[in-house]
Amino acid sequence: MAMENPATSQIPVAGGAATLGSVAKNSESLSATRKKPLEIALFWIFALCAAVTVFTTFGIIAVLVTESAPFFREVSLARFFGEKEWAPLFNPPHYGVLSLICGTFLVAAGAALFSLPMGLLAAIYLSEYASPRARNIMKPVLELLAGVPTVVYGYFALLFITPLLQNGLESMTPTLQRVTGNPNLFPTIEVFNALSASIAIAIMTLPLVASLCEDSLRVVPRALREGAYALGATKMEVSLKVVVPAALSGIMASFILAVSRAVGETMIVALAAGASPKITLNPLESIQTMTGYIVQVSMGDVPHGSIGYQTIFAVGLVLFCITVLMNLASISLVKKYRHKYD
Amino acid sequence: MNTSSLSNLADKAMSESPTRKAETPSARNSTPQFNVAMAAAGEQNATPVIVEAEKINLFYGTKQALKSVSIPFHQNTISALIGPSGCGKSTFLRCLNRMNDLIEGCRTEGEVTLSGENIYTKGVDTVMLRQRVGMVFQKPNPFPMAIWDNIAYGPRLRGIKNKAVLGEIVEESLRGAALWDEVKDDLKKSALGLSGGQQQRLCIARALATKPEVLLMDEPCSALDPISTLKVEELMRELRGAYTIIIVTHNMQQAARVSDTTAFFLLGELIEMGASAKMFTDPSDKRTEDYITGRFG
Numbered sequence A: 001m002a003m004e005n006p007a008t009s010q011i012p013v014a015g016g017a018a019t020l021g022s023v024a025k026n027s028e029s030l031s032a033t034r035k036k037p038l039e040i041a042l043f044w045i046f047a048l049c050a051a052v053t054v055f056t057t058f059g060i061i062a063v064l065v066t067e068s069a070p071f072f073r074e075v076s077l078a079r080f081f082g083e084k085e086w087a088p089l090f091n092p093p094h095y096g097v098l099s100l101i102c103g104t105f106l107v108a109a110g111a112a113l114f115s116l117p118m119g120l121l122a123a124i125y126l127s128e129y130a131s132p133r134a135r136n137i138m139k140p141v142l143e144l145l146a147g148v149p150t151v152v153y154g155y156f157a158l159l160f161i162t163p164l165l166q167n168g169l170e171s172m173t174p175t176l177q178r179v180t181g182n183p184n185l186f187p188t189i190e191v192f193n194a195l196s197a198s199i200a201i202a203i204m205t206l207p208l209v210a211s212l213c214e215d216s217l218r219v220v221p222r223a224l225r226e227g228a229y230a231l232g233a234t235k236m237e238v239s240l241k242v243v244v245p246a247a248l249s250g251i252m253a254s255f256i257l258a259v260s261r262a263v264g265e266t267m268i269v270a271l272a273a274g275a276s277p278k279i280t281l282n283p284l285e286s287i288q289t290m291t292g293y294i295v296q297v298s299m300g301d302v303p304h305g306s307i308g309y310q311t312i313f314a315v316g317l318v319l320f321c322i323t324v325l326m327n328l329a330s331i332s333l334v335k336k337y338r339h340k341y342d
Numbered sequence B: 001m002n003t004s005s006l007s008n009l010a011d012k013a014m015s016e017s018p019t020r021k022a023e024t025p026s027a028r029n030s031t032p033q034f035n036v037a038m039a040a041a042g043e044q045n046a047t048p049v050i051v052e053a054e055k056i057n058l059f060y061g062t063k064q065a066l067k068s069v070s071i072p073f074h075q076n077t078i079s080a081l082i083g084p085s086g087c088g089k090s091t092f093l094r095c096l097n098r099m100n101d102l103i104e105g106c107r108t109e110g111e112v113t114l115s116g117e118n119i120y121t122k123g124v125d126t127v128m129l130r131q132r133v134g135m136v137f138q139k140p141n142p143f144p145m146a147i148w149d150n151i152a153y154g155p156r157l158r159g160i161k162n163k164a165v166l167g168e169i170v171e172e173s174l175r176g177a178a179l180w181d182e183v184k185d186d187l188k189k190s191a192l193g194l195s196g197g198q199q200q201r202l203c204i205a206r207a208l209a210t211k212p213e214v215l216l217m218d219e220p221c222s223a224l225d226p227i228s229t230l231k232v233e234e235l236m237r238e239l240r241g242a243y244t245i246i247i248v249t250h251n252m253q254q255a256a257r258v259s260d261t262t263a264f265f266l267l268g269e270l271i272e273m274g275a276s277a278k279m280f281t282d283p284s285d286k287r288t289e290d291y292i293t294g295r296f297g
Ligand SMILES: Nc1ncnc2c1ncn2[C@@H]1O[C@H](COP(=O)(O)OP(=O)(O)OP(=O)(O)O)[C@@H](O)[C@H]1O
Pocket: B060, B065, B083, B084, B085, B086, B087, B088, B089, B090, B091, B092, B103
């Protein structure tokens, strides 16, 4: 019809004519390929964006490997992982990266000790116990905590947590002396120490753990909870024996993510944990982490190209490998504990 | 039966004190709430009343979902609840084991007695109640754990720890739910690996493991294929001797096939209740007839 009367499609008024006009347009666009170029362009834009992320990853690996290659020509792997001391700028230099790895894990493990259980318990509270009102207030506050820049946590650790710990330990000293029967016992916390960095990192990662765990607890189907209640389970039994196991995959993932964040955290350890690489398990001492060392050297006046400077790429490579391993572990754990609901 | 005094008692149920009622449990057990229904089902329902809902009014917030519903359920019978979607069947079923307690803003008036005891009085232990009144849901909801642990879950809540005892309960329950032969070699495997029909029978076994007196089933076959459905129906007939079953179903044939009595709900009200044979051939209410003949809902 529209074909027979092309004039109608040119009349831009309402009514039958306009309808006819639009019908004509529709039948035209069916055969037209107008959208194709845009589709193709979009495809390439999307593909490019995806490629950028892949290329950056490979770029980082390439830089780390090529930049640290000269270092490993000079220092053997046996020396790198075998020596006990890390003092690349001293004479004679020591390249025992284990001191830095130890410091990193001391801080990360300390942080995990606080943040993982607390985050999970907070998540259980938010998802299973809190009234909707309480949840609506607490969750945004929690997420606000996640938005605080880490440099703030660093200063918080150095200027608030450390003095608090020092005062606390001082007031406990008489008790400790009595309990241990050693009047000469004077435990001290150094100004820079692993513990306050751990606590600050724990506070920093707590919202991450709580928020992610809460998400995975809440997606556990309501039917599963009702099934347990219908068997006579109490709220605690439902939460701990049904909901948490059902959400284990997400909980694991959030744990590993939090530990990765703790391992990679830089500002807090640079400010609060000190710069004395050593192999120790005492959190009251000053230590240095891998990230802390990298910051120290990049900000310092070590000449570019020197072996001292190349160390940061070697350390960076180790850090990168650890992070990749943790991600792989996370993926396999998530797979192992994932339950399919449909 | 002393009909007049008993119905008086029922009328006054709301205002009376629980102690007063506890004095006459045996008399209350045969309260003929529905004279028509009882007349029809009289010969079959010789067993005593085990669960009885009296004047249940239920509100979701301000919205009333059940309006003065009273139904007696006789021991070792199968009762079907039918009615169009949204008429309150599930809501009513969930009243019988207080599952509605879990829903925020849900308020229940009236009373439900289990062997003469009001389950809505203060101090009732919902844990014990739900172990005596088991429930099977519309969608199979096995826990994400081994088959064995799924079945042992309820008995464990009751404090049974002995592995041998639990093992016996597991086998007995799985046999009871006609699933034993299919899973006896895979008891340690995840229950989520079972088929939908097997999962539903697992859920029935899980409910049986607490040895309930009453089994509530909310559309237990709606997610199942015809063969699994038949298996579950067969199972219900077998269980009938030992359990009181109350089932919600949208399947008229199923209600007619398996149930002794049928109750028809409409918009939160109980329209009619009676022997299934009569309900499906000669209902007394026009609305029931319209519904079961498919002219409605
Ligand atoms: N959690 C709830 N909150 C508010 N209203 C609800 C809730 N659950 C049910 N209702 C309302 O109560 C009424 C009865 O619902 P119910 O689930 O008991 O119906 P039903 O008969 O089981 O329906 P169906 O056959 O579709 O399962 C419906 O109008 C429903 O909207």
